[in-house]
Amino acid sequence: MKALDIIVCVKVVPKPEEVTVHAETRTLDRAQARSELNPPDMNAIELALALRERHGGTVSLLSMGPPFAAPYLEVGLAMGADRAYLLSDRLFGGADTLPTSFALAKGIEKIGEWDLVLCGEESSDGATGQVPAGIAEWLGCSQITYAMDLALLPDGRLRGEREIRGGHEVIAVPLPAVVSVKLGVNEPRFMDMERRRSPEPVTVWSAGNLGVDPAWLGFEGSPTVVGAVWQAKSPERQRRFLEGMPQEKARLLAEQIRAAVSPQ
Amino acid sequence: MSEPAGVRVLDDFAWDEVWGAAKGAAAPCFQCGVCTAVCPWGLVQKEPVNVRRLIRLAQLDADGWGEAIWLCTTCALCEVRCPRGVPVSEIILALRRLAWERRSVPKGLPTMLWAVHWDGNPWDQPPSQRQAWAKGLDLQPFTPEHEVLFYVGCTAAYDRRSQKIARSLVALLRAAGVSFGILADEPCCGESVRTAGQEGYLAEVVAANVRRFEEAGVRKLVAVSPHCLDMFRSHYPPWDGFRPLHYTEYLAELLDAGRLRFTREVRGTVAYHDPCYLGRRHGIYDPPRRLLAAIPGLMLAELPAAREDALCCGGGGGRMWLETHAGERFGDLRIREALGTGAEWLATSCPFCILCLEDSAKVLGAERLKVVDVTELAVRALGEASLPHPALSPTGGEEKGEGAPVRGAP
Amino acid sequence: MIPSAYSPEAARGLWVFLEQEGGQLEGVALELLGKGRELAQARGVPLTGLLLGQGVEGAARQAIAHGADHVLVAEDPLLAPYTTDAYANVATQIVLDRKPETLLLGATPNGRDLAGRLAVRLRTGLTADCTGLAWEGDTGLLLGEVSGFGGGVMASIKCARHRPQMATVRPGIFPLPSPDPERAGRIELVPVSLEAGEIRTEILERVRHEGVDITRAKVLVAGGRGVKGDFGPLTEFARLLGGEVGASRIACDLGWIGRDRQIGQTGFVTRPKLVVVCGISGATQFTVGIKAAGLIVAINSDPEAPIFEEADLCVVDDLFPILEALIAELKRGMP
Structure with a gap:
């Protein structure tokens, strides 16, 4: 069986609980937020490294983001990835899922050698979960979304266990394929500190390096626009104490519970 | 000398690896077995952890150490008894380090390390919430003009129970008129990284923290947790004027200087549990006892195993991040000892000890015994006049209520 | 701009993708019919259900009882289990042929698997995992309410020039409509051209979860x-x-x-x-x-x-x- 060349698409995201909406400007305030590698992307990296251990091959990381993302890719390199690529250019900024998946697909084509692309199931910031399927479509290959486990079959196809409503299914697809990995399906290994001390350099590509029409990128290339942004709820819990006799408390509680569980 | 079967002959490389990892620490061991005999695991498991054998394996680099190296709470009871002065827990941590290299570590530890890396604390809590414990206290950001840096530590900053210790300590420092500040971006000291055996990552954490402390002009530092204290005192490179103290030491100094005075009576009997990292590690046995003895009306009882002989709570050595099966927790034994003294309080001075002992007290249904921190008893002994801030005023009722974070009106 | 497959001027109607399993409509499909009915009425357009599968006449009638005016049924044995290729290929043909203005799908694992693929193939915008839907007053565009950053931040998103305006909707958000078995509606069978060779996915096993999780x-x-x-x-x-x-x-x-x-x-x-x-x-x-x-x-x-x-x-x-x-x-x- 041949070795697997795997590309893991990762995103650097602000820690979700640290992002607030500025009360006056109605824009996102990320200034106080520490960033991290998107959690399910960590599961994707772990899965890729485990597959490389089983089958041999390489693991490359690919990300799109500002230059400050490079040190975060070094975290993935320290975990064991062989190479890292960062698509970084103002032209990529403000992209919705269509130009995002397009740019990542072009990055994957530019990397060249690959059998398998892994992504986290969704990013904790935008939370669309639609980029992996989009990449698969741009690349014209098969896909397994919401995968919990992967293995290579003797016939060279990829076997994936994926979530469906109320259960899971096991499917087989031919390579090359794009897979999105469920959050929490494995425990991402910690960094190897030898690797941490001498990281491979991160290759940075601009929009020009991809050789694509800039009108297909970023804000310009996005069919959707964000109309308004607002704060959903205070991160603080309400701490509302219900008063009255037990019967009365139960009645109030039942009301609130119904509202929380049933739609609307 | 004969060894049990299964110990394999070493190749030179493996020998170097283990020898290097333990930095030759195992060399003086002559295999007398005292360590195995005193290991507290022998009290809760049929098979004790065979420390002697682990050391032998470390000398020989056999792979047979398996799960046992992760049980060690680094309580150091074996170390104080060892006739050859072998630093057993250092050897255990060296073996853990090798386990990381071989990628055979217990589930949950990598996740804990990622939490330290991304969030700056092992409790997986948001960095922005680190100051939440101090709500309403108007604490000052530390400047070099302050007498001390109050180093809260991750557990006292985030754990709801332990936050009460931090708030009590603020009340005591204020009552004594100490000028102190906190670091708004207080970093994790790295204790959980060290005890997990991740020496390589620890070096990164320590280097960053030393830079941060030096930038801030930190000299005298008062830590809530003995585990943080141990890091600063034994595992950080010393710098000019850096003097890390445990709060019990510092409060005892304030008592001696007449700055801290206990004027209110607290009637009852208290037994004191020595935290391993305060007692055996740093010989701090007397300051907490002096604080308790200075409280009018309070009677001090000693547990059967006290001071150098004290039994570990079970929370050290990274065990906070691993599950210890019910019935195998040292805390249960400690609670039974405390019940035997007839004391109504079991006081200690370490957040990990509080968490473990309270857990055991709950499981055992020890209703009449309250597990408290030394600060929580001390704060009740402050006179009204010395309580400078309404948020810090004791409720006068059960010790639980003291210093509780401000809650929404019931 | 990435060119849209068809223009807003050519687009007509509100469609709901009717996800089914073994001939039974998924809960979120019914929820979408309820909300879709309301949206269709407000805009004065018919509500169309898009139903792919095998042996789904019952589900088509169920959809009409729950608010659909018109159900497009694509039946083929190859559509009996959901696979990305079969569903994406057939849905693309029908959408390009009929040019709906809006297409809503449930944000289930399979609904998202299809939506992400379809949106790129149709070169259009997709608002994912909506928790609210409305028409924008002056433009008549679909406003999808979404949450991000762990639910802490909300945003409304619209798709100005690309059609169909696609959105997936989180299950359990909209109430289940009460069925009216007397409701009239039209069931239209659409021809399917699908070859087994187009489907790259093979389903090896399907498991319903029994144990507690x-x-x-x-x-x-x-x-x-x-x-x-x-x-x-x-x-x-x-x-x-x-x-x-x-x-x-x-x-x-x-x-x-x-x-x-x-x-x-x-x-x-x-x-x-x-x-x-x-x-x-x-x-x-x-x-x-x-x-x-x-x-x-x-x-x-x-x-x-x-x-x-x-x-x-x-x-x-x-x-x-x-x-x-x-x-x-x-x-x-x-x-």
């Missing part, structure tokens, strides 16, 4: 030392809410309930919509396992219990009388 539960009723060994009322309460029972470490330690239900640092981290925390004091060890919950209700007899710091709704009272009254309240509201 508290990490997937939408509702959790968690018990600790305060339940004093009796999880009976908690179990009944959870069942009424369609949820699962969870437990603190101590409750598991005491052998009252299995480890597979342990919540917290050394147990499972959960993300329910609602968690009712019963007789648990609220050590950080436990609360890290519920911090992502939507609504946290705490019932504890100790007013000082730290769990109240982490709860939305707090009840200081004896647990069992409250639970008993709650169960009675919930049963009252049921048919």
